[in-house]
Amino acid sequence: MQYVSTRGSAPALDFEGVTLAGLASDGGLYVPAEWPRFSQSEIRDMRGLAYPDLAARIMAPFVTPSLTEDELLALCHTVYGDFGHAAVTPLVQLDQQHWLLELFHGPTLAFKDVALQLLGRLFETFLERRGERLTIVGATSGDTGSAAIQAVAGLERVEIFILHPSGRVSDVQRRQMTTVLSPNVHNLAIDGSFDDAQAHVKRMFNDGDVTATLNLGAVNSINWARLMAQVVYYFASALQLGAPDRTVAYSVPTGNFGDVFAGYVAAKMGLPIEKLIVATNINDILHRALSSGDYSAGGVTATITPSMDIQVSSNFERLLFDAGGRDGLAMAAQMHAFEATKAMTLTNAQAQGASALFTSARADQVETARALQWAYRSAGQVIDPHTGVGLHCAQAVAASVPAGVPIVTLATAHPAKFPDAVERAIGVRPSLPARVGDLFGREESFIELAGDYATTRDHVLSHAASTSAG
Numbered sequence: 049m050q051y052v053s054t055r056g057s058a059p060a061l062d063f064e065g066v067t068l069a070g071l072a073s074d075g076g077l078y079v080p081a082e083w084p085r086f087s088q089s090e091i092r093d094m095r096g097l098a099y100p101d102l103a104a105r106i107m108a109p110f111v112t113p114s115l116t117e118d119e120l121l122a123l124c125h126t127v128y129g130d131f132g133h134a135a136v137t138p139l140v141q142l143d144q145q146h147w148l149l150e151l152f153h154g155p156t157l158a159f160k161d162v163a164l165q166l167l168g169r170l171f172e173t174f175l176e177r178r179g180e181r182l183t184i185v186g187a188t189s190g191d192t193g194s195a196a197i198q199a200v201a202g203l204e205r206v207e208i209f210i211l212h213p214s215g216r217v218s219d220v221q222r223r224q225m226t227t228v229l230s231p232n233v234h235n236l237a238i239d240g241s242f243d244d245a246q247a248h249v250k251r252m253f254n255d256g257d258v259t260a261t262l263n264l265g266a267v268n269s270i271n272w273a274r275l276m277a278q279v280v281y282y283f284a285s286a287l288q289l290g291a292p293d294r295t296v297a298y299s300v301p302t303g304n305f306g307d308v309f310a311g312y313v314a315a316k317m318g319l320p321i322e323k324l325i326v327a328t329n330i331n332d333i334l335h336r337a338l339s340s341g342d343y344s345a346g347g348v349t350a351t352i353t354p355s356m357d358i359q360v361s362s363n364f365e366r367l368l369f370d371a372g373g374r375d376g377l378a379m380a381a382q383m384h385a386f387e388a389t390k391a392m393t394l395t396n397a398q399a400q401g402a403s404a405l406f407t408s409a410r411a412d413q414v415e416t417a418r419a420l421q422w423a424y425r426s427a428g429q430v431i432d433p434h435t436g437v438g439l440h441c442a443q444a445v446a447a448s449v450p451a452g453v454p455i456v457t458l459a460t461a462h463p464a465k466f467p468d469a470v471e472r473a474i475g476v477r478p479s480l481p482a483r484v485g486d487l488f489g490r491e492e493s494f495i496e497l498a499g500d501y502a503t504t505r506d507h508v509l510s511h512a513a514s515t516s517a518g
């Protein structure tokens with residue numbers, strides 16, 4: 049499989065190349081040159097496969113020739129054999145129409161582990177093969193950071209710098225990052241929002257002073273390998289609910305548009321998805337873009353769903369590129385204008401291409417708390433607030449989903465990551481699973497930085513070991 053940039057002028061790369069490159073050199077995001085497609089009978093044959101075997105089957109077309117099928121299968125067994133639930137991503141029924149897909153059984157209790165545990169192994173494999181080292185720079189609103197750190201801590205060929213918005217992640221989220229005291233891990237708390245952190249990261253990939261000395265890598269969902277691994281759980285859940293002989297709808301708590309874009313990829317690969325519900329909190333740029341074509345970013349408001357306090361959603365560019373006819377140079381012009389003005393109107397082709405599969409809704413804090421209460425009182429489930437946004441939106445659009453089509457809400461984090469918000473909503477304080485250990489008894493280490501780009505860049509340059517020479 050070859051991968052092309054959404055902005056049309058970076059070189060096409062194979063899977064190994066895109067995994068190590070992260071962001072394309074023209075500032076765009078890599079996508080497969082074409083979508084691999086499974087027939088209905090091939091999908092039917094996947095029923096009953098164990099998660100690691102299914103994962104290898106789904107991802108195989110994306111990774112050849114960089115990995116053999118045997119190498120991929122071995123990686124999947126190593127990674128997914130270690131999750132806290134035998135099904136890896138179990139489904140839980142809430143009522144006749146609604147289901148939860150629990151994605152938080154990995155080591156850091158959020159859906160990010162499903163992809164980042166694999167990505168850590170891919171880095172190791174490819175860097176060993178090339179005899180290279182990688183400096184990872186990543187931005188987090190709380191969950192990517194800990195999952196990435198957990199995946200690469202202690203790896204010899206990797207060093208990681210994670211930027212989080214100071215004071216805007218939960219205590220559990222912060223401690224999951226800052227108590228990993230491995231010498232290859234650097235935590236930076238920046239004075240700003242997640243969007244500021246993400247902008248710094250993207251800018252570093254196109255800063256000659258940085259790329260002259262550092263071989264940069266990405267762990268955010270700008271890295272294609274992240275999304276590829278997230279496609280698998282759409283197949284796993286839909287197969288359990290009767291696919292390909294029955295369609296399924298998904299409600300996806302959305303911030304950076306990575307998880308829901310993985311659902312779009314699953315549909316492109318032949319999985320019969322009825323609808324993808326883009327569920328946002330009050331930072332609702334995506335809801336506005338999908339419902340009215342207006343993609344304009346304002347300031348970010350802090351909410352009880354901090355991981356989704358995002359206004360500039362990286363992966364929306366992948367959708368606009370694909371749905372809009374894959375014109376890279378037009379996409380580059382559209383994105384450059386957006387970067388300058390923070391506003392964009394979708395073209396007719398983009399809006400129509402998106403509306404075929406996507407719908408959207410938003411949940412404010414009261415609606416989110418009510419969703420937590422409904423899940424607890426009516427279905428006996430303690431859910432996290434991000435999942436609550438998804439569930440509220442699933443219920444809000446349920447009447448427009450054909451009868452008999454199950455609606456699966458992605459449960460993106462364990463409730464114990466956000467104990468204060470959960471306790472306020474339902475009066476029950478969820479406790480951390482034993483596998484997280486003594487999080488609040490450990491020493492923390494992180495550096496506070498001013499919010500400007502130069503401060504972050506200079507800190508990374510002066511603390512990273514030079515990697516560009518290999």
Ligand SMILES: Cc1ncc(COP(=O)(O)O)c(C=O)c1O
Nearest residue numbers: 191302303304305306307355460
């Ligand atoms: C718990 C949780 N839910 C939902 C999201 C949103 O996912 P995405 O950024 O892929 O849209 C995030 C952050 O990415 C998250 O950490």
Ligand SMILES: N[C@@H](CCOP(=O)(O)O)C(=O)O
Nearest residue numbers: 188189190191192268269355
């Ligand atoms: N919510 C995310 C934000 C970064 O998203 P990513 O999927 O692009 O890594 C987080 O938890 O950091």
